[in-house]
Amino acid sequence: MSTRVKPSAFLPTLGLARAAKLPLHAAQPQEQLQLAALMVDAQIVRRDSWSEIDALRHEDFERLSNNILPPAANPGAVYHVIGRIIEQTPHWVRCRVDHHFDKVVELKETWVPSPLHASPMRYFEAALESMIMNASAPEELRCMDLTPKAVGGAYRSAQTVRQPDFHGYDFGDALTAAEKSVNALLVRGTVVSSDIRAWAWPFLWLRYAHDPDCILFFDPSCRLHLYTGE
Numbered sequence: 408m409s410t411r412v413k414p415s416a417f418l419p420t421l422g423l424a425r426a427a428k429l430p431l432h433a434a435q436p437q438e439q440l441q442l443a444a445l446m447v448d449a450q451i452v453r454r455d456s457w458s459e460i461d462a463l464r465h466e467d468f469e470r471l472s473n474n475i476l477p478p479a480a481n482p483g484a485v486y487h488v489i490g491r492i493i494e495q496t497p498h499w500v501r502c503r504v505d506h507h508f509d510k511v512v513e514l515k516e517t518w519v520p521s522p523l524h525a526s527p528m529r530y531f532e533a534a535l536e537s538m539i540m541n542a543s544a545p546e547e548l549r550c551m552d553l554t555p556k557a558v559g560g561a562y563r564s565a566q567t568v569r570q571p572d573f574h575g576y577d578f579g580d581a582l583t584a585a586e587k588s589v590n591a592l593l594v595r596g597t598v599v600s601s602d603i604r605a606w607a608w609p610f611l612w613l614r615y616a617h618d619p620d621c622i623l624f625f626d627p628s629c630r631l632h633l634y635t636g637e
Contacts, residue, residue, distance in 0.1 A: 414573075443577060443578050445516060450470070453597065455508045474486060480509050489502055516585075570582070621636070622634040
């Protein structure tokens with residue numbers, strides 16, 4: 408986008424849809440659910456390590472003895488480092504060899520609150536992904552802090568935990584699903600470097616008493632769309 412706008416410009420409302428003359432149902436929605444999808448783009452360099460006991464010729468042992476494990480990541484690099492020496496003979500050295508691989512792990516995915524999965528709007532996630540995954544995500548939708556906040560009285564017993572949202576649009580369990588997927592990448596090996604970014608994609612789920620549901624949302628260029636499930 409050439410011109411920066413406020414995050415509120417990406418918040419879909421019924422009034423904006425009517426002003427844009429989108430083909431809404433004539434009836435008033437029975438329910439308007441302000442929800443948000445979450446898109447995560449993670450670039451992680453993870454150092455996976457494993458060890459084995461090997462009998463090395465003296466020349467191979469001497470060569471590997473000079474190897475050190477650098478603290479900085481080198482994506483794609485493999486290191487072989489001598490560990491504990493177990494036994495030496497005139498012909499070979501039996502020792503532990505530690506292997507390390509700086510593996511690049513990438514994740515780019517979008518999650519929506521799970522109630523959509525069991526509704527006529529279950530294909531909205533795929534429709535949204537097809538529109539946003541290969542586009543440059545607007546900085547206005549960037550989520551800098553997704554940490555739950557304590558709200559309420561001054562005393563801990565009077566406080567409750569408020570889950571993060573995006574300007575009143577609720578992530579629901581999409582946030583938990585995204586966290587599980589990212590954490591699954593971090594449990595193996597040692598994370599040497601990471602760049603994990605997240606963006607909110609607010610949408611308005613319109614539910615009607617007698618007409619089919621539909622969803623209002625903005626694309627990356629800040630154009631309002633109506634999703635009907637077709």
